[in-house]
Amino acid sequence: MESSAIAPDVSPMPARVDGEARPVRVALLGHGTVGGSLHRLLVEHREHVRLATQRDVEVCAVLVRDADKARDGLDPDTTLVTDSLEALLATEPDVVCEAMGGIEPTRTHLLTLLDRGIPVVTANKQLVARHGTELFARAEAGGAQLRFEASVCGAVPIVRMLRESLAATRIERLLGILNGTTNFMLTAMTAHGQGYDDALADAQRLGYAEPDPTEDVEGLDAAAKLSILAGIAFGTTVDIDDVRATGITGVTAEDVAHAAVLGCRIKLVARAERLAAAGGGTTVALDVTPMLVPETHPLAAISGATNAVLVDGAPFGRLVVQGAGAGGPETASALAGDLVSVLGSEPSFLTRDPHVAHLPVAPRDARAERHYVRMQVADQPGVLAAVAGALAGTGVSIERVLQQAAGEGEATLVITTHPCAPGDLDSALANVTSSDLTVLPMLDED
Ligand SMILES: NC(=O)c1ccc[n+]([C@@H]2O[C@H](COP(=O)([O-])OP(=O)(O)OC[C@H]3O[C@@H](n4cnc5c(N)ncnc54)[C@H](OP(=O)(O)O)[C@@H]3O)[C@@H](O)[C@H]2O)c1
Incomplete structure (x- = not known):
């Protein structure tokens, strides 16, 4: 068995052909849970990919076991569905994303692609773990990138x-x-x-x-x-x-x-x-x-x-x-990230994203969230009702109340609220008499 030596670097692939306007042609090996999700992602997030790479991406071919099976989102006019690697290669892909799994014939397919200098991104941990040395050597010899983020821990980079x-x-x-x-x-x-x-x-x-x-x-x-x-x-x-x-x-x-x-x-x-x-x-x-x-x-x-x-x-x-x-979409996001890396990015592409560059800053009250309120109040009848009334006056609803004697006629009141705008809480608390007041937003559990 071979060991895997993960090359610290792989030889770069020319990111683009100068002056060439045609979309990048991406072929998929596998169109199951991960491959199908990647295809959807490339369609639904086309604009993100274009912004990141300055290139349009189209899926030119898909390799599957059963080419006759009905599959969502595949347009036979633009995408070849085949069980033959040779037929897939005839569509002249610029990059190949592998999500078919297994060792063979996947290993042989990847070696063929890398020998031809075609960059590959893969989600296949068994293949990288068992045949990494061979694959990376051939990638280097072929001058092609081999990336494998999706092979370990799905979406985690x-x-x-x-x-x-x-x-x-x-x-x-x-x-x-x-x-x-x-x-x-x-x-x-x-x-x-x-x-x-x-x-x-x-x-x-x-x-x-x-x-x-x-x-x-x-x-x-x-x-x-x-x-x-x-x-x-x-x-x-x-x-x-x-x-x-x-x-x-x-x-x-x-x-x-x-x-x-x-x-x-x-x-x-x-x-x-x-x-x-x-x-x-x-x-x-x-x-x-x-x-x-x-x-x-x-x-x-x-x-x-x-x-x-x-x-x-x-x-x-x-x-x-x-x-x-x-998970399909999660793992596909890692494959797509590798795809973007292979295609090369402009360092400042985010600043050219019109949606990002012109997003207005949200006002403080745009987000309603739960709050923790701790206050020092007089330990006497009616105080809690007064606080509750002040909060209700600006539409702030109480979730929990804890009250504790704090000595010398004082009590500590801890209140958690249901989601509310910070401004509404501020307005309510301005009407409450308290010698010591702390307000903290509460992070939701998810
Ligand atoms: N699923 C996950 O959450 C996940 C997470 C991380 C990594 N991965 C890795 O991603 C890879 C794919 O997993 P998956 O869950 O997407 O598998 P899957 O749903 O079983 O899909 C496999 C795809 O590859 C095709 N295929 C399989 N063997 C083939 C062969 N010999 N020739 C041509 N096509 C073949 C299948 O074709 P048909 O459609 O015709 O059967 C199918 O489209 C695996 O390496 C897996 O370890 C998966």
């Missing part, structure tokens, strides 16, 4: 962060919740006291887990993603089989309950860390394993199918990114 934002830093450690299915199950086991089998059944019923969940629950999906990220983070060659993977199949409801007593949550954590070797030098420790994570740790708060990656290093300290790790 972790590859870009490691490769570009942190390119000039030293990364010491990377911790991730890289598999949404198992995090969904562990979250359910924690929140509802469910056992493993019930959590898996729910995950399958809700579409988070495949009918055959082996890749997810045995930690293999997370191991593939970790091998890709560790390769970039440490600039090293990582064999996916060097990642020690332990899944969550042995985690019981009792373990989850004991962890809670210890102030922890059980999470399937993917770790890549530089460690000093016994005889000197540096080693890289790589594992995916269920761990007890303290409730105060950033990864403990990652719930449901969300993915997150925490990176420690110098001189930046710690960065944490989180978001949707899967």
